[in-house]
Structures are given as structure tokens and as C-alpha cells.
Amino acid sequence: MRVLLIDDDEDLRNLLSRYIRGQWPDAEIEAYDPLERDLPGIGFPLGNYDVVVLDYMLGRGDGLEWLKALKQRQDCPKVLFLTGAGNEIIAVRAMKAGADDYQRKQELTREKLLTSLRDLTATPVERTVSPDLAARLEGHSLGAKVRIPGIKVLHLIGEGGTARVYLASRETDDEPLVVKILRQEIVLNKKALERFMEEYAMVERLQSRHVARIVGHGNYENHAYLVMEFFEGGDLNRRLAGKAVPPAEALRFFRELMFALGDIHEKGILHRDLKPQNLMFRRDGSLAIVDFGIAKNIAAADRTGHGEILGTPRYMSPEQVQGRALDLRTDIYSAGVLLYQMLTGKHLFDGETAMEVAMHHLNTEPPPLPAHLAQYQRLMEKLVEKDREARFRNADEVIGFLSRKLEQERPAAPLDKTQQLH
Amino acid sequence: MPAMGETDYQVKVAKDLEDLIPVFMKNRHKELDALRVALAAADWEQLRQLGHRMKGVGNSYGFAHVSTIGKYIEDGARSGDRASLQASIIEYGDYLSKVQIAYE
Numbered sequence: 001m002r003v004l005l006i007d008d009d010e011d012l013r014n015l016l017s018r019y020i021r022g023q024w025p026d027a028e029i030e031a032y033d034p035l036e037r038d039l040p041g042i043g044f045p046l047g048n049y050d051v052v053v054l055d056y057m058l059g060r061g062d063g064l065e066w067l068k069a070l071k072q073r074q075d076c077p078k079v080l081f082l083t084g085a086g087n088e089i090i091a092v093r094a095m096k097a098g099a100d101d102y103q104r105k106q107e108l109t110r111e112k113l114l115t116s117l118r119d120l121t122a123t124p125v126e127r128t129v130s131p132d133l134a135a136r137l138e139g140h141s142l143g144a145k146v147r148i149p150g151i152k153v154l155h156l157i158g159e160g161g162t163a164r165v166y167l168a169s170r171e172t173d174d175e176p177l178v179v180k181i182l183r184q185e186i187v188l189n190k191k192a193l194e195r196f197m198e199e200y201a202m203v204e205r206l207q208s209r210h211v212a213r214i215v216g217h218g219n220y221e222n223h224a225y226l227v228m229e230f231f232e233g234g235d236l237n238r239r240l241a242g243k244a245v246p247p248a249e250a251l252r253f254f255r256e257l258m259f260a261l262g263d264i265h266e267k268g269i270l271h272r273d274l275k276p277q278n279l280m281f282r283r284d285g286s287l288a289i290v291d292f293g294i295a296k297n298i299a300a301a302d303r304t305g306h307g308e309i310l311g312t313p314r315y316m317s318p319e320q321v322q323g324r325a326l327d328l329r330t331d332i333y334s335a336g337v338l339l340y341q342m343l344t345g346k347h348l349f350d351g352e353t354a355m356e357v358a359m360h361h362l363n364t365e366p367p368p369l370p371a372h373l374a375q376y377q378r379l380m381e382k383l384v385e386k387d388r389e390a391r392f393r394n395a396d397e398v399i400g401f402l403s404r405k406l407e408q409e410r411p412a413a414p415l416d417k418t419q420q421l422h
Numbered sequence: 423m424p425a426m427g428e429t430d431y432q433v434k435v436a437k438d439l440e441d442l443i444p445v446f447m448k449n450r451h452k453e454l455d456a457l458r459v460a461l462a463a464a465d466w467e468q469l470r471q472l473g474h475r476m477k478g479v480g481n482s483y484g485f486a487h488v489s490t491i492g493k494y495i496e497d498g499a500r501s502g503d504r505a506s507l508q509a510s511i512i513e514y515g516d517y518l519s520k521v522q523i524a525y526e
Contacts, residue, residue, distance in 0.1 A: 009475055009478065009479055010445070010449065011442070011445065011446050011449055011479050011482075011483065012478065012479055012482060014442050014445065014446075015439070015442065015482055015483065018438065018439060018442060022438060057474065057478075059471075084474075084478070105478045105482070106477060106478055106481050106482070106489060107481070108482060110436075
């Protein structure tokens with residue numbers, strides 16, 4: 001493995017070199033400091049490298065300009081471009097300029113770097129031997145194939161159970177977007193396909209700032225797709241990172257979630273799968289719900305067949321575990337489980353299997369909040385009541401409770417203001 | 423900027439990165455000096471660049487607070503908020519003097 005590593009930061013060059021050598025001890029790495037050297041000229045042996053890792057800010061140069069110049073050369077190898085977090089338009093421009101992959105520099109871990117380099121430098125044999133790699137490469141080639149009017153699909157950024165997720169951009173102004181392409185096995189499953197298309201129809205109908213904005217949907221050669229806004233602030237899972245968030249921030253997120261639930265419930269929709277991965281943040285810090293893949297019209301929810309348990313066990317309501325008819329209180333319960341996690345950094349219930357966790361929701365009393373969070377105990381109890389008749393009836397009731405019981409006690413807390421991401 | 427908690431001063435670094443940390447810390451102290459000079463000269467662009475670099479490098483090594491302070495410095499430089507920049511730079515100096523590193 002021969003790597004050309006172009007970054008103006010000595011510490012990052014050292015770190016990335018260490019990661020690469022840890023995986024490929026014989027790797028030849030040229031650490032290229034753009035503060036001391038100009039853009040590699042025509043005599044520079046670019047073709048001798050297997051891959052270039054190129055930062056987007058080069059101190060006295062623009063990484064995008066360097067990328068364009070390097071990619072004009074016939075001998076340019078694959079390029080992994082490092083971008084800033086929360087500024088996806090750079091990633092869009094890099095991919096359009098010919099980058100073969102990109103990573104957000106601030107979130108670049110050893111594993112992400114090595115996976116990316118492995119993907120970019122894999123030999124044909126390696127591509128067939130590793131199932132994970134083969135699946136990712138299949139995802140990449142699918143993205144390159146799908147044509148959506150006015151939209152350029154740029155790069156595979158995630159894989160879920162029902163769909164592959166791509167960074168895309170609007171051709172007119174490079175606005176970053178997300179394209180979800182449904183997996184073929186789901187397309188062939190009539191019921192699952194109907195769910196996916198219902199997601200589009202419902203979310204489009206919502207027109208709420210607390211719900212992901214849908215830009216379009218359609219089919220390309222039997223590939224069903226959905227185009228939606230890109231969330232530069234990432235999801236709640238990333239924000240939590242296994243830790244608690246400060247109570248004021250947790251309450252702010254929770255209050256936004258209640259507004260979101262208020263909006264979707266008002267339109268007669270249950271989400272049924274609230275979890276940290278489905279709560280996204282925009283650049284301005286506002287929160288929106290995504291993934292209505294198993295959402296249902298309230299009117300249709302009671303038609304769910306017995307034994308059909310959808311949702312994520314950690315956040316399921318007791319009635320959901322039982323496969324009973326659902327109403328909007330199921331989402332209130334799941335939101336309560338999320339609040340517990342935000343406040344404590346722990347799951348409400350743990351278990352070795354999904355079934356064990358699910359059964360706790362049914363039978364085990366929730367643990368009390370730690371002493372320093374005692375002021376939220378009553379709120380928590382009313383959210384995660386096992387008997388839904390004793391639970392908050394709707395999001396309005398919760399918001400009212402927050403206003404009366406909590407905000408009055410903490411007049412300085414700006415719960416209703418959107419804050420910048422840190 | 424939120425108040426620092428005890429755990430903010432404790433950093434866990436992978437064992438195989440241990441030999442990189444002396445250079446990393448030396449560069450952070452040089453950065454602190456550069457921040458002070460830039461603030462004295464009201465050089466907002468230099469402050470913005472330094473803050474941006476801190477933001478990029480801190481998390482990568484596991485020093486999340488370096489990234490957090492870097493973000494505040496970058497934002498403060500953009501808005502020309504001298505008081506906020508000064509507070510951030512003081513906090514950065516305090517952080518560098520107290521940070522405890524565990525290798526595992």
C-alpha cells in the first residue's frame with residue numbers, strides 16, 4: 001500500500017500514518033505538508049501511489065482546487081477527501097470534482113479510515129472474498145447507476161435494513177440531499193414496498209418543520225427511491241455517544257420531539273419507531289423526525305395483526321410488545337424512554353436479547369432517575385407508565401406539564417429557543 | 423461556553439498512540455501561544471484558522487474539549503467577539519495545564 005497523505009496539520013499526518021501502518025505495516029506513506037510544498041507538479045510521480053488522502057483545508061491552499069488539479073491527471077489514483085463536519089456542501093463539491101470517497105475529518109476514526117482505504121484499494125479478488133466489501137461496492141455501483149431528474153447521486157453513506165442511503169445534491173445549486181434507495185428484497189416484498197411508499201405519502205402530507213422535508217420520490221428501473229433533506233447535525237445517537245447530555249439540553253431536545261409528535265399525531269399518524277437514529281439535527285440545531293418506515297395512520301393502526309411486532313425493542317411501549325392496537329400514547333412512551341437515555345446516558349432497560357428487553361417494558365418497573373435528576377422523576381413516571389390510561393394522553397399534555405412544572409422552576413432555561421450546534 | 427466538569431480533564435488515548443502525544447501536546451501549547459498573539463493583534467482570520475484546526479485535530483486524538491474550545495474560537499473569530507475569544511483562550515490554557523491522559 002502506497003499512500004500520499006496531504007494535510008497541513010502535523011498531528012493529523014502523524015495520526016493517520018499510525019492508523020495506516022497499524023493495519024498495513026509495510027505501507028509506504030508520504031506525508032505531504034502543503035505549508036512547505038506546492039501542489040504536486042507534472043513531474044511528481046502521482047501514479048506511484050495507490051491512494052491519496054487529501055484534506056479540504058490546506059493552510060495556504062484550497063483542497064478542492066488541489067483535488068480538481070490532481071484528478072485532471074491520467075495517473076491520479078483513488079482519492080479519499082477529508083471534509084469538515086456540518087458542511088456537507090464541501091463533500092458534494094468534492095464528489096462532483098472526482099473524489100472517490102469522503103470522510104468528515106472531525107469524526108474520522110481508525111475504523112472509518114481503514115474501511116475507506118480498504119474499499120478504495122481492494123483488488124478484484126478481495127472484492128469477491130469479503131461479503132461486507134462486496135455489499136458496499138454493490139451499493140456504490142447502484143448509486144452510480146440510478147438516475148433521478150435534477151438530482152445527482154454522489155456517494156453511499158449508510159446502509160439500513162430497508163434501504164441504502166446516499167449523499168446526493170440538487171444539480172442547480174449543489175444543495176446536499178439524501179437519497180434512500182430501497183433494497184431489492186424489499187421491493188419484491190409487496191407489503192414492505194407499500195410501507196416505503198406510505199412513508200413518502202405521509203411525510204409529504206405533514207409539512208412540519210419537525211419532520212424531514214421530502215423533496216421527491218419515484219422509481220428508476222425497479223429501484224424505488226426517496227429524496228429528502230440532508231441533516232448536517234447528524235442524529236441523536238451521535239450526539240449521545242453513549243453519554244448523558246446536560247439536563248437543559250435533554251429537555252430542549254425532548255420538547256422539540258413533543259412538538260414533532262404533536263404535528264404528526266394531529267395529522268393522524270403514529271411513528272411507532274422512535275429511537276436516537278430517527279431524530280436528526282439540522283445545522284441550526286433544530287430537530288426533525290425521520291424514517292416513517294413503520295409509521296401508520298392512526299385509523300389503520302388497530303388493524304395491525306396480532307403477533308406482528310414492529311419497532312425497536314429498546315424503545316417499544318408495553319402495548320407494542322404485546323402486539324395490541326396502538327394509539328398515540330405508544331409514541332409518548334417511546335419518547336419517555338428516549339428522555340431517560342438523554343438524561344442518564346443509560347438505557348431504561350437492558351438485556352441480553354431483544355426479547356428480554358421487550359419483556360422488561362412489559363413487566364419491570366422503570367428504575368428511578370438518579371438523585372440529581374429527581375426534579376424530572378414525576379415527568380418520567382407519567383411518560384413511561386405501563387398502563388397507557390395513566391400515561392400522558394398526548395404531546396400537548398406533556399408540553400403543558402413541562403411549562404407548568406419545570407420551566408417555572410427554571411425561568412432562565414431557554415427551552416423554546418433554537419441553539420447552534422456545539 | 424459550558425462549565426468544565428471533572429471528566430472533561432480526563433482523556434483516554436489508545437496505547438499505540440502514546441508516543442505521538444508528546445508532539446501533540448507540544449503543538450497544542452504552541453497553538454495556545456499563537457492564539458494569544460493573534461488575539462493581541464486582533465487577527466481574526468488567524469484566530470479562525472487556529473480554532474478550525476483545533477476543532478479538526480482534538481476529537482481525532484480523543485481530546486474532545488480541544489475541539490469544543492476550537493469551535494468557540496472559530497465562532498468568536500467570525501463574529502469578532504473579543505471577550506468570548508479571551509475567555510476561550512484562558513479556558514484552553516487552563517485545560518492544557520490540567521488535562522490528565524490515560525493510555526489504554
